[in-house]
Amino acid sequence: MTALPRKPALLLALVVLTGLAARPAWAQSTVSEGQKLAFDRGKGNCLTCHVIKGGDLPGTIGPELKDLRAKYPDRNELVAILFDETKRNPQTMMPPFGRNRILTEQEINAIVDFLQTL
Template identity: 90%
Template sequence: MTAFPRKPALLLALAVLTGLGAPRAWAQSAISEGRKLAFDRGKGNCLTCHVIKGGDLPGTIGPELRDLKAKYPDRNELVAILFDETKRNPQTMMPPFGRNRILTEQEINAIVDFLQTL
């Protein structure tokens, strides 16, 4: 299982270099990008299978995505699910977004940031 832990010093450096200034601004940007990816019908495409508050025409194959921060207090577990859920559940219909390089490490982390706000 590959997990993508957060590195606070790296995040701060990225925030300064990108002109966002503060980690909070970077976090808001990541959440916004994660929401965009989750709702995008081409790339993340979470709405094809999941109900997500604020999403249009959701699918019902997967569970409703809500209260995920409480359900997965260790964000790395949620990252691992997006990376390759087949390691945890070989019968899953969820694509291995990271293993198959459908989403990048940065995109997976942005989606997790967004999902943890639900």
């Protein structure tokens, strides 16, 4: 039997670039939980200020939430924005969700997982 040449890095790059990488089940659940929180008018409440694909009755105070993975390739930047945007922009109208304990760290991470799919 002839062994196939091994090029795992090339294969991995091809899978990632073509979008064929399947999300693990736990990642899917955090994405759906994040979407639920983002659309929840009583908890994350992102739709009050932002247009989000799939959301009903969005606000227009904040920017449309799309292409966020490209805009913020480092997910920690999005986490920091949700935790306390006033550190980056003292004039922001966005509530400091983490600092004010509106959202837990786990909830913020779930919302970021969702936002990175937009």
